[in-house]
Amino acid sequence: MLSGPPPKALSTVRSLLEEAHRRITDSRFASAKSLLRSSITDLPFSAVSASLTTHSPLLLDMLLRLYSDSGNLSDALAAFDSLSASPSAAAVDPRSINSYLVALRRAGLHRSAANFLRCRLLPSSLASPESSAIVISGLCDSGDLSDAESLLSRDGAPPSIYAYNSLLRAHLRTPDTASADRILTSIDASGGLGVSRNAATYTILIVHFTNARSFADAEKAFDEMKERKIAGDVHLYTSVVHSRCRSGDVRRAVEAFDECVAAGVRPNERTFGALIDGFCKAGRMDAAEALKAEMLRRGLAPNRPILTSLVNGYRKKRMSRAALELGESMGDLDSHARNAIASALSRLGRAKEARGLLNSGAEHNVVTLTSLIAAHCKSGELTEAVRVFEGMESPNSVTYNALIEGHCRRGRVGEAERLVAEMEGKGLKADAYTYTSLVRGHCEAGMVDAAVRVFGEMGMKGVAPNAYSYEALIAGLARKGRAEEAFGLYEEMVAEGLRPDDRDKIASLWEEHLPTKTRLDSGKQKS
Template identity: 35%
Template structure:
């Protein structure tokens, strides 16, 4: 029903019969409709003698009326449309843009997509698009959004198939402007046509427009095609940059194909290419795939550098494979690769996870002797370990030390300390840290709020816990199950805080 209303809006837009011709035009519409209904079993429109004598009186309005008639099935509409086309009616007159769009809309409702494309292809005559794109654009506001998107996608494909590249770009830009999507496979058709025509620069530029649109999910085929274009044009560095960009977005299957593409052309990937691939896999938790790429590096006799080892070690830590991470870093040292701050921080994290805080502390001091300055992440790693083990004196000393060195504590620093104080049962100390953090303009995250809520709940301070919960929700942070469980538990515990009520955020 909504599609019929859309057709009526489109049909009635600027539509009227001149008063002196109205009777004749309506009579003509009725006769054509009756004729089509009678010949419903055939695919050909055969006007009777009376109607034949009136054919020359057909106007655009008559055409709109007939094509919009919901009683006529799609094949009857097509037979009428083809009849007009066979009689060489001017496409800009009787079969104008609106007539085409009305017919295409009816075909879209019937899911006759191949016929839709055939109709659109017919508007390309002598290598030119006879249906002005701005004319189609002017009708979009009257169309169903799903039909409009399909229409633009097909028009884009028709332009690409006929190598009308400027028109294809124009359709793409109009679709983007109006929030309509062009399918990735349609974009691939254009990329392929551009490549076949030797328009390599246009091919590369259009691919970047696909990326910039933010609406197109790039497939391997499109990326591979563009990489081939870049390599053929001698733009190997741009191919590398493109791979790095796509790997950063997660698209790693494509990175592998790029690697094969470069090798097939006698271009040996360097350490940057391999590190990019390894990092892409590690970010997605695909550590075994990352290690496989490292093996390929070794077979090609490309020496891993400190970044390679760091990426793999960090990736292994993320999936809790600490022994392997430690072996990776030890291998790095054995091969004479000089560790950097990331290497030391990862080593410290491994020792902390293993509960060997003494070794972690020794390594922390040793890195300074080697000339590597600990950064915020290094300090946070050790502070978090001390806090979880209720060694709050050492944790606070590290916080003071990092401030003295000009490093600013962040939300992770404060969250670790707050969590530690709550574990130790010093909730008021945790609240002081929470207020200090807020006063410094550092916004707490879910872990920060959950730690304080849990600490308050354990002491039976339900009012304060729920107040903090409300504040958390107001910030758009969704509490986890631990916070909910703590809040429920707080309602069943007597307050150990007497009648005193600590005002959360009183120093904000």
């Protein structure tokens, strides 16, 4: 195997290197880099080194970076060794070293990067906080936390908050999250080395607590950051907005958004998206649309997740036409948007179009198939819904709920109860949606006593009834003329802080089914 170019090409390589050296000397670095990239870096460093007529640290440094950027790791290392062995080793640009370390990380060679830091950079004092952070971050990504920590604690790698934040994030992903406290203590102990907590530190904590649904701890972390007078950035404020929306406290999410703007931090698409999603889930579609308009005013285009949140929000508010119009403006649809639009079509009685849309997807997952089952049920095609259900490998509780509701709508409450027992046998929990379907199904079949029994089972199993659960049973009792029970249940619902989803419907039930004297007596009791 040839170790270098043929003799005729040697002079050409030498001429190119000399030209690159002249351009570097004239500070025409971009031109020199372009010349080397196009004509030299496809050659092995041994051939390039043999053609060098003068030792140029800047030229070698540039070759180190170019070899690294192209993923040629062996020649990049050879270029580094040649450069660091010279009296001008101090001339190695830290950015070139970092390019090599990034290339190692990109290739998944995290241990090689750690060895390079230990054996070559630390002994020659060429290690920097940035190079340490690159290596430590890679080790954290690969799960080698002990080696990552030992670089700082035992080997003396220059510390940085970026390295510690990588360790913090990695420890929070492990079952032993208490070890994250040790990392925070290490950060605070490194204050004399210029290391201190920053906004990213608290973003990591807030995201972790939010995912764990420890919303109070997320708020404590945010308060602590402000007590330490650490300025928040857009990622920090976005995490707070998202956390408060997930906890259901949209009002305070708005406060965090306003605080972000007041601090001079520009909200980005993710910040707007978090709050728009919160508004949509709270049913505040006017506020969501106003925020979308503010996005556009700021020159930010709503991305697909934001538009999908809006479609889902309209769908849940029974504003199916608005959901459909927005969905049709989205162009190519992902599975989330496709499912939301299919649900809107089903509500509009366009089940055939809903099925066509769902079947047009590139792949069928549990979400898509569940939406397909719901579409079949809403169009009365229960046989087709069962066929899709029986072909699924792992239906989830939402899938069961869709089919249970379908059976209840057709009066097949016994089959619905069998499905409830089946899902619980698989370790899936029946929720308020499940029980509400059963309550409504029994009531519509005229079996109000059975509905009362199911409603009572909810409390026994730790499932809190929602407004729809109460409304379904109130309607059933009212139709049977069981006035006192209906009014008592209504008062219980209000006492629980639940509002009827449709007050006009409740009022019409009183007018249509309950005796006049009972209504008057109830009115007197309330006054």
